[in-house]
Amino acid sequence: xxxxxxxxxxxxxxxxxxxxxxxAAVDLGRLTLITPYKDREAALSKALQSAHxxxxxxxxxxTGQAGCRxxxxxxxxxxxxxxxxxxGLAEHAALVDQSDGWVTATLQGEGAEDVLARLVPVDVxxxxxxxxxxxxxxxxHMSVSxxxxxxxxxxxxVFRSMAKSFVHDLETAMEGVAxxx
Amino acid sequence: xxxxxxxxxxxxxREFYYQGAAVLLERPAFDASDEAWDGYLHLRDNPxxxxxxxxxxxxxxxxxxxxxxxxxxxxxxDCVLASDVASGARP
Numbered sequence: 001x002x003x004x005x006x007x008x009x010x011x012x013x014x015x016x017x018x019x020x021x022x023x024a025a026v027d028l029g030r031l032t033l034i035t036p037y038k039d040r041e042a043a044l045s046k047a048l049q050s051a052h053x054x055x056x057x058x059x060x061x062x063t064g065q066a067g068c069r070x071x072x073x074x075x076x077x078x079x080x081x082x083x084x085x086x087x088g089l090a091e092h093a094a095l096v097d098q099s100d101g102w103v104t105a106t107l108q109g110e111g112a113e114d115v116l117a118r119l120v121p122v123d124v125x126x127x128x129x130x131x132x133x134x135x136x137x138x139x140x141h142m143s144v145s146x147x148x149x150x151x152x153x154x155x156x157x158v159f160r161s162m163a164k165s166f167v168h169d170l171e172t173a174m175e176g177v178a179x180x181x
Numbered sequence: 182x183x184x185x186x187x188x189x190x191x192x193x194x195r196e197f198y199y200q201g202a203a204v205l206l207e208r209p210a211f212d213a214s215d216e217a218w219d220g221y222l223h224l225r226d227n228p229x230x231x232x233x234x235x236x237x238x239x240x241x242x243x244x245x246x247x248x249x250x251x252x253x254x255x256x257x258x259d260c261v262l263a264s265d266v267a268s269g270a271r272p
Contacts, residue, residue, distance in 0.1 A: 059188045059242070075188060075244040075262075121193035135189070138196060138240040 009103045009163035016171060019178030021109040023170050026155065028081040028104050029067075035077050036093040044092035051086035062134045062147055071134050071147060079145070103160045107170065108153035111177050116154065118173040120146065124154070140169045185260050188242045196240040202226070203233040203247045206267055229253055235263060247271075 010025035017023075036044045036056075045056035054064035057072045064070050068082035085095050107115060116124045119139045123129060124146065134147040142165065145157040158166045182194040202225050209217040226232075232252055238244050245263035250256065265271040 060190070075242045077243075121195060136241050136243075137192075143240055 009160050010105065010167070013164065013167040014105060016167065016174070018171065018174035019109075019111065021107065021111050021115055021174050021177065023167070023174065024106050024108075026104050026106050028069075028102075028157075029099075030080075030082065030084055030097070031099045031102055032080040032085040033073065033077060033096040033098050034070075034080055034085075034089065034093045035096075040092040044089065047086070047089050047092055048080075051088060052080070052083055054080075057134075060134060062132050066149070069147075071145060073145060074136060101160055102157045103163050103166075104155060104157045105166070105170075106149070106153060106155055108150065110152060111181075112152050112154055114177045114181065115170065115173045116146070118176060119169060120144075122146075124148070126151070139166070142166060142169075182255070182257065184236065184246070184248055184257055186238050186241060186244065186246060187260060187262050187265075188244055189238065192238070192241060196238060197246075198237040198239040200235040200237060200245075203235050203263075203266070205235060206247070206263065231258070 008025065015022060015024040034044070041056055048054050048056055048070065052064070052068055054068060054070045057063045057070050057078060059072050062069055062071045071079045071081060073079040079098070089095060113124055113126070120137050122135055122137045129135070129148055131148050131150060134145060136143070136145055138144065139156070139158065142158055142162050147155045149155045183191050184194060184197055185191045204221065204225070207221070209221050230251055230253055232250060234248050234250070236246050236248050238246060246260050247263050247266050248257060249259040251258060261271045
């Protein structure tokens with residue numbers, strides 16, 4: 001029997017630091033995609049509150065904090081990042097384990113907004129995109145979830161299979177910002 | 182071109198996939214006449230002016246939306262969830 005070794009997708013690629021901006025891998029723990037059944041959002045929010053102490057977020061928002069966060073993920077979908085989902089949630093929603101489907105990186109430092117501005121077609125400036133806000137969009141041509149977790153810090157989730165292209169594009173943008181602002 | 186998604190707000194056209202005229206929401210009854218089905222499947226208006234299309238917010242929230250736009254001025258006039266149109270909540 002062949003021996004298999006787990007390998008982190010970002011292992012050989014991150015952390016990366018260019019100018020004042022850093023890109024680092026982060027392990028969010030268990031990722032559970034939660035799709036509430038019809039008209040069960042309120043009951044699900046209550047169940048999330050009692051099991052994990054987080055409410056169901058509105059579109060483009062997150063609830064909770066590092067370690068246990070719920071990110072709005074699409075129309076009628078949220079992602080629970082961190083804990084093992086309470087089995088009781090399954091009464092109100094379909095739960096899908098996507099832990100192995102996504103990789104997550106943190107982009108932080110002075111100029112992080114400028115780096116993202118080169119890559120995404122949405123406004124991520126602090127006046128518009130505040131802490132705890134989240135957005136589903138494209139980074140170059142990759143589907144991503146971007147969340148502001150601090151004044152100059154973003155959490156970016158991308159499909160695991162695109163880890164290398166993702167780092168390549170971020171690195172190019174970081175170099176551009178470092179060279180020209 | 183910018184489309185204001187009812188969930189995500191104003192977004193770039195590149196996030197959306199164009200499906201076609203919003204007539205697909207008006208599916209004829211199962212036993213409707215051949216003419217009704219022929220029209221539904223094949224016949225489209227080509228208006229100079231206001232038109233309604235189905236778009237898919239592929240790179241955003243994944244919602245199907247009905248976009249009202251003007252083919253003469255290129256103005257995007259309205260954008261509502263297709264599910265709201267289908268359920269009758271929106272015209």
